[in-house]
Amino acid sequence: xxxxxxxxxxxxxxxxxxxxxxFITWFKNTSIISNENGHVVIGVPNGFAKEWLENKYNLYILxxxxxxxxxxxxxxxxxxxxxxxxxxxxxxxxxxxxxxxxKPFPREIAAPISFExxxxxxxxxxxxxxxxxxxxxxxxxxxxxxxIGRIYNPLFIYGGVGLGKTHLIQSIGNEILKNNPQSKVxxxxxxxxxxxxxxxxxxxxINEFKEYYQKxxxxxxxxxxxxxxxxxxxxxxxxxxxxxxxLNKQIVLSSDRPPKAIQILEERLRSRFExxxxxxxxxxxxxxxxxxxxxxxxxxxxxxxxxxxxxxxSNIKNNIRELEGALNxxxxxxxxxxxxxxxxxxxxxxxEIISSGKKKGITHxxxxxxxxxxxxxxxxxxxxxxxxxxxxxPRQIAMYLMRSELQFSYPGIGEKLGGRDHTxxxxxxxKIAKALSSDEKLIKEIGELRxxxxxxx
Amino acid sequence: xxxxxxxDNLKKxxxxxxxxxxxQNTLPILNxxxxxxxxxxLRLSATNLEMGIQIKIGAKVEKEGKIAVPAKLISxxxxxxxxxxxxxxxLDEQNLKIKSGRTQATIKSxxxxxxxxxxxxxxxxxxxxxxxxxxxxxxxxIVSVAHGEARQExxxxxxxxxxxxICFASTDSxxxxxxxxKLSDKNNINKDSYNAxxxxxxxxxxxxxxxxxxGRIISNNLSDIIKVTLEEGQIFFEIGGAxxxxxxxxxKYPEYKHIMPTNFKTTIIGxxxxxxxAIKMASLFAPGKSSDITLKINQExxxxxxxxxxxxxxxxxxxxxxxxxxESQEIIFNSKYLLDGINMIESSKVALLANSETAPVAIKExxxxxxxxxxxxxxxxxxxxx
Numbered sequence: 023x024x025x026x027x028x029x030x031x032x033x034x035x036x037x038x039x040x041x042x043x044x045f046i047t048w049f050k051n052t053s054i055i056s057n058e059n060g061h062v063v064i065g066v067p068n069g070f071a072k073e074w075l076e077n078k079y080n081l082y083i084l085x086x087x088x089x090x091x092x093x094x095x096x097x098x099x100x101x102x103x104x105x106x107x108x109x110x111x112x113x114x115x116x117x118x119x120x121x122x123x124x125k126p127f128p129r130e131i132a133a134p135i136s137f138e139x140x141x142x143x144x145x146x147x148x149x150x151x152x153x154x155x156x157x158x159x160x161x162x163x164x165x166x167x168x169x170i171g172r173i174y175n176p177l178f179i180y181g182g183v184g185l186g187k188t189h190l191i192q193s194i195g196n197e198i199l200k201n202n203p204q205s206k207v208x209x210x211x212x213x214x215x216x217x218x219x220x221x222x223x224x225x226x227x228i229n230e231f232k233e234y235y236q237k238x239x240x241x242x243x244x245x246x247x248x249x250x251x252x253x254x255x256x257x258x259x260x261x262x263x264x265x266x267x268x269l270n271k272q273i274v275l276s277s278d279r280p281p282k283a284i285q286i287l288e289e290r291l292r293s294r295f296e297x298x299x300x301x302x303x304x305x306x307x308x309x310x311x312x313x314x315x316x317x318x319x320x321x322x323x324x325x326x327x328x329x330x331x332x333x334x335x336s337n338i339k340n341n342i343r344e345l346e347g348a349l350n351x352x353x354x355x356x357x358x359x360x361x362x363x364x365x366x367x368x369x370x371x372x373x374e375i376i377s378s379g380k381k382k383g384i385t386h387x388x389x390x391x392x393x394x395x396x397x398x399x400x401x402x403x404x405x406x407x408x409x410x411x412x413x414x415x416p417r418q419i420a421m422y423l424m425r426s427e428l429q430f431s432y433p434g435i436g437e438k439l440g441g442r443d444h445t446x447x448x449x450x451x452x453k454i455a456k457a458l459s460s461d462e463k464l465i466k467e468i469g470e471l472r473x474x475x476x477x478x479x
Numbered sequence: 480x481x482x483x484x485x486x487d488n489l490k491k492x493x494x495x496x497x498x499x500x501x502x503q504n505t506l507p508i509l510n511x512x513x514x515x516x517x518x519x520x521l522r523l524s525a526t527n528l529e530m531g532i533q534i535k536i537g538a539k540v541e542k543e544g545k546i547a548v549p550a551k552l553i554s555x556x557x558x559x560x561x562x563x564x565x566x567x568x569x570l571d572e573q574n575l576k577i578k579s580g581r582t583q584a585t586i587k588s589x590x591x592x593x594x595x596x597x598x599x600x601x602x603x604x605x606x607x608x609x610x611x612x613x614x615x616x617x618x619x620x621i622v623s624v625a626h627g628e629a630r631q632e633x634x635x636x637x638x639x640x641x642x643x644x645i646c647f648a649s650t651d652s653x654x655x656x657x658x659x660x661k662l663s664d665k666n667n668i669n670k671d672s673y674n675a676x677x678x679x680x681x682x683x684x685x686x687x688x689x690x691x692x693x694g695r696i697i698s699n700n701l702s703d704i705i706k707v708t709l710e711e712g713q714i715f716f717e718i719g720g721a722x723x724x725x726x727x728x729x730x731k732y733p734e735y736k737h738i739m740p741t742n743f744k745t746t747i748i749g750x751x752x753x754x755x756x757a758i759k760m761a762s763l764f765a766p767g768k769s770s771d772i773t774l775k776i777n778q779e780x781x782x783x784x785x786x787x788x789x790x791x792x793x794x795x796x797x798x799x800x801x802x803x804x805x806e807s808q809e810i811i812f813n814s815k816y817l818l819d820g821i822n823m824i825e826s827s828k829v830a831l832l833a834n835s836e837t838a839p840v841a842i843k844e845x846x847x848x849x850x851x852x853x854x855x856x857x858x859x860x861x862x863x864x865x
Contacts, residue, residue, distance in 0.1 A: 043505045047528070068726040069598030069713045070528045077596055101712030101726075 153310025174299035181303035184343030480544025749801030820858030
């Protein structure tokens with residue numbers, strides 16, 4: 023039996039006869055150094071353990087060892103630790119005593135998000151690209167930032183995801199702080215607002231919560247649609263809203279849809295939202311997309327051919343975030359593979375995400391589902407052979423989308439929609455395409471339908 | 480146990496031992512101070528199993544005995560006892576009864592038999608050292624000890640015994656302090672055993688915590704002389720009636736002698752207070768964590784300046800009236816590391832010795848009158864890589 027096993031066996035027995043605290047304190051890091059002629063030498067980590075084991079636990083140890091190897095007659099301790107025996111065996115390591123302290127990685131001074139206002143200083147009017155899609159919203163926001171609380175109160179900005187709502191409304195806050203650092207500005211998402219409210223109710227600090235928000239000069243609430251259906255939040259928000267409104271304090275709201283389309287919103291709130299200025303941001307047109315990409319290229323010092331930019335701008339249409347994502351993706355993969363960014367390279371890289379619906383796994387079924395949900399009619403009615411007035415238009419829109427998004431053939435479209443003739447499909451497509459040039463409402467509807475489609479996966 | 484002692488003696492002894500009481504709770508007895516009365520004296524013992532202390536104070540003992548008393552309670556209690564009164568202690572089964580003036584208390588205590596045994600030294604003391612000198616060494620050397628337990632050997636102070644001096648060193652791997660203490664007849668060296676140590680090339684590592692405790696105990700003015708004894712794995716100090724024992728850190732201290740620069744291309748000498756102020760001002764402008772400041776030495780103009788700049792704060796530069804010899808230099812330092820070294824200088828003048836912006840820079844003391852650089856204390860700091 024080697025020393026290690028012997029000691030383990032002995033420890034197991036000793037552990038039974040003394041308290042756990044004592045065992046841990048005195049027998050931690052102990053070992054048998056030698057076992058010769060009936061005399062065992064135990065290595066202990068310090069003088070205290072040596073004294074204690076030799077004088078107090080001597081008998082326990084001897085008895086435990088004696089039970090295993092009866093020839094052991096005496097025990098003594100020396101101060102040593104396992105690490106010491108190791109260093110003796112190994113060649114002495116040369117460790118340099120001092121080294122140069124490393125300079126911390128020179129990172130850009132990341133613009134800190136202020137805790138008080140929650141504003142990200144990155145968002146400013148200066149770096150917002152103006153295009154036809156956001157002209158009105160931008161002008162309204164800028165006007166508000168120059169005349170806080172006096173015009174357009176509340177200001178309501180709505181539009182799809184990734185189109186720059188957050189950028190715009192935070193720019194107002196940053197602009198106001200720039201002009202007057204003393205102003206009290208708060209940017210918060212409605213979701214955070216709700217959870218703060220819940221916390222304050224839980225901690226019985228609802229009054230402090232209210233007082234805090236009622237002190238604001240500018241209150242910006244992002245994604246206000248999420249308070250739909252939350253009655254208590256709506257109620258508290260209503261009171262805060264009224265309070266601020268009466269004091270001529272500015273309120274700015276953003277949502278992914280107009281106030282009318284927010285479901286389960288109390289009527290008094292809805293009417294208040296509509297009482298100020300409502301502006302929308304829509305999908306950027308080609309020129310705006312080009313401008314956004316070009317600005318990013320200059321800012322980030324990216325080398326990319328003009329054709330490649332054009333390719334990205336003409337293929338990623340839905341969303342600015344996606345647009346920037348696509349550019350980043352191209353740049354990073356070019357860096358990794360060490361290739362120049364040409365339009366073929368870009369086409370290659372973006373083949374997966376380019377918004378031709380097929381590549382995203384969108385089928386005619388998605389379109390039919392989206393259309394039927396959007397217009398609140400049954401999917402069977404869309405396909406059915408009837409010409410009910412309220413079904414005809416959605417059916418045409420579905421045909422239009424199948425053609426424009428999925429590049430279905432006209433006979434194919436007719437077939438999918440209850441075996442209709444291909445001329446019906448041609449007529450539908452042309453009718454909608456024509457209407458799109460003049461009918462604002464239809465443009466918006468188609469836009470929202472597209473958005474829903476691309477959110478599916 | 481039954482005895483009477485003075486409140487002052489008792490309070491001092493308790494406060495010295497209480498610090499050493501363990502903070503961990505696995506073994507409740509380690510939170511206690513052991514009181515032992517025998518033959519005209521009261522002895523207090525405390526330990527955290529890394530180090531231990533025993534203090535003897537005079538007392539009129541009527542009956543011998545011992546008991547382990549919860550440290551925190553007795554310490555707070557004794558600190559508030561009326562001054563100048565005598566205190567009587569008496570054992571009542573497992574309680575300690577205390578009476579002083581109009582105050583009395585009964586403290587629930589532990590059986591003395593469970594208290595750890597404080598190791599006793601078995602050899603003669605190795606040498607003696609004056610408390611003032613020792614305190615000076617501790618203060619200087621403790622600055623550059625590494626915190627944290629990543630490298631255990633750096634959490635202690637390295638001591639190397641030489642024929643003429645004892646060399647203390649500490650480093651946290653960014654700076655290093657070396658202090659060589661010259662031995663003289665006053666140190667009452669035990670020649671035989673000391674020479675044996677030199678022959679064995681003994682280098683030991685004392686835990687920094689032990690030295691910090693020693694510094695506190697010294698300030699209780701128990702005696703002027705400390706006797707030091709070294710044994711396998713532990714070190715003993717005796718000051719007046721107090722005996723302190725500590726474990727030594729196992730392990731090999733990193734070799735540092737070879738990186739101590741001996742020749743320097745550039746030397747600047749000047750007023751300590753001036754450079755301290757310049758560093759403090761520059762550090763206000765130094766960026767964030769690294770707090771790097773730049774020392775510029777211009778060979779042609781003889782100008783020496785310390786400055787810093789950061790995007791957040793702005794910039795600053797202070798020209799200091801230092802005598803500069805040798806090549807021009809531009810070296811970046813962590814301001815705290817540089818200041819720590821200069822703060823420990825005792826002379827009113829200080830010397831900075833440099834070779835390049837990547838080589839260790841030394842700080843040394845300067846004789847006020849002759850302007851000669853003094854050996855003995857050396858603080859070395861690595862510049863920050865640019």
